[in-house]
Amino acid sequence: MADSWEQLKADCAGCRRCALHEHRHNLVFGDGSEHARVLFVGEGPGEQEDLQGRPFVGPAGKLLDDMLEMIDLDRSRVYIANIVKCRPPRNRDPLFTEQDCCAEWLQRQIALLNPEIIVCLGRIAAAALIRENFRITREHGQWYNVEGRAVTAIYHPSALLRDVSKRPETFEDLRGIRQQIRAICPEVYQ
Numbered sequence: 001m002a003d004s005w006e007q008l009k010a011d012c013a014g015c016r017r018c019a020l021h022e023h024r025h026n027l028v029f030g031d032g033s034e035h036a037r038v039l040f041v042g043e044g045p046g047e048q049e050d051l052q053g054r055p056f057v058g059p060a061g062k063l064l065d066d067m068l069e070m071i072d073l074d075r076s077r078v079y080i081a082n083i084v085k086c087r088p089p090r091n092r093d094p095l096f097t098e099q100d101c102c103a104e105w106l107q108r109q110i111a112l113l114n115p116e117i118i119v120c121l122g123r124i125a126a127a128a129l130i131r132e133n134f135r136i137t138r139e140h141g142q143w144y145n146v147e148g149r150a151v152t153a154i155y156h157p158s159a160l161l162r163d164v165s166k167r168p169e170t171f172e173d174l175r176g177i178r179q180q181i182r183a184i185c186p187e188v189y190q
Ligand code: SF4
Pocket: 015, 016, 017, 018, 019, 020, 021, 027, 084, 085, 086, 098, 101, 102
């Protein structure tokens, strides 16, 4: 039977495939338009996301909203998801085993959305979706063809909060994303 958002949400709800379910307040499935052409993928929920059940709602989320606004986008025109759907303790990197357990949910989100463009937010998402040994400091802003989709990575908003010196490079990367959207799926801006 063909997959659907309703089926996927029902299958994912209450997931206990890895130990991250033990301390979660909420599973953070995703947010945005289920018809979006552009998908943003972070690594996992933080404290506020865990409490509210939505991705990118803390300080990093506010910065992500600002970044979207800079390229004339907002959450209603994109979809936002994470590599793992439950908060890792103390915001540590998700383990490979946890990422593997959780991979089905994101893969089904990608299959349902079928986005033309995927933007990885940070090293963990880039390693999962572009290449295991992805070097975010050297390769951010570059574009890759992954299974027919245009995929890039930029610094995670949390990294930009910690280190403002990375922001000018990210502004440049964001301009590149806007160019790609205009070239590949201009309807996003109509
Ligand atoms: S992180 Fe993913 S695999 Fe682990 S319990 Fe949460 S939804 Fe399930």
